[in-house]
Amino acid sequence: MEGASPATFRPTWQQGVGHGLYLGVFGAAVSVTTGVLAALLWSRPPAWMWAALIAAPLLVGAVAGLLAGRRTGIEVGDGGIRTSSVFEEGVAPWSHVVDLRAERRGRRTVVSVYLDSGATVRLHAPYSGGLFAADPQFELKVCALSHLWRSHRFGGLPG
Structure with missing residues (x-):
């Protein structure tokens, strides 16, 4: 792939x-x-x-x-996780990602990526919270992210 x-x-x-x-x-x-x-x-x-x-x-x-x-978000591809927002961009290569999990931060549930350097990257999307911040498909998105990370970490996507 x-x-x-x-x-x-x-x-x-x-x-x-x-x-x-x-x-x-x-x-x-x-x-x-x-x-x-x-x-x-x-x-x-x-x-x-x-x-x-x-x-x-x-x-x-x-x-x-x-x-x-529309400018804020993440792209998950073969090279890793690319984050982008209005003011900054970054890349977390798969080889540096140690863990990926949903965490409660204040009034929101966000996805955090833990790197082998000890740094934590909080992803700009997906997230979920109350009122306007609610995302009804948050769990599905976290599941998809987790699947992609595990697929890349343990030998790539099945062909």
Whole structure:
């Protein structure tokens, strides 16, 4: 299976929207604070301006979360596990992977890869949590990852 295409895992669209809304709340807090300061210093803005100061950052955050979710994820291929996100990329070759398991980190269950150097790499996907972070197929994805790792560790994929 030398020419097999790599398996790809990315956050679900709900996870992307949830992450974007989470960041959008901070943007809305900053814009409303700025609006309050501007209203105190100058004049009263119209009522629609307050709605825009709240809704615009949330909408921008949701769209940005969806776009970032398409860029974030992992590819599992013959060479190992390649992680990618908006800000960083990395590779964990199969020869360095000692263990792969699902772990609870805060309010999420994530997949961690343990390397022979003692380092731990937390994968960007798959993960599961509450509300928007839930992934109904998380267990299937972890099972597939585990199968691919074991197949590469103990002699490659069956032909």
